[in-house]
Amino acid sequence: MQIHGPAHLQTTTSVDGAQSVQSTDAASDAKQTGAVASSPAAGADEISISQEADMLSRVADIPDIRQDRVDQIRAEIANGVYETEERLDVAVSRLLDEIG
Numbered sequence: 001m002q003i004h005g006p007a008h009l010q011t012t013t014s015v016d017g018a019q020s021v022q023s024t025d026a027a028s029d030a031k032q033t034g035a036v037a038s039s040p041a042a043g044a045d046e047i048s049i050s051q052e053a054d055m056l057s058r059v060a061d062i063p064d065i066r067q068d069r070v071d072q073i074r075a076e077i078a079n080g081v082y083e084t085e086e087r088l089d090v091a092v093s094r095l096l097d098e099i100g
Contacts, residue, residue: 076082 073082
């Protein structure tokens with residue numbers, strides 16, 4: 001079995017189940033000299049998130065129902081101030097556009 005990770009380790013397994021680990025590449029050289037390896041793999045991992053993925057993440061955090069707006073409209077309906085003639089005309093117009 002070979003594992004290629006930040007330390008470039010190569011692991012071998014014998015038939016009796018014993019394992020040995022051997023360092024390779026820059027990590028081995030650095031270990032022998034006491035120096036820190038300067039290869040990109042020895043540094044930190046890097047991740048890049050696209051704008052689309054960031055936008056989808058933000059959209060997922062938005063609640064499906066804006067409860068404050070629902071409460072406001074319910075209060076206006078209860079007080080009789082929500083259903084104005086203009087709003088009814090707009091609602092009917094939108095409904096007719098959607099149907100036909």
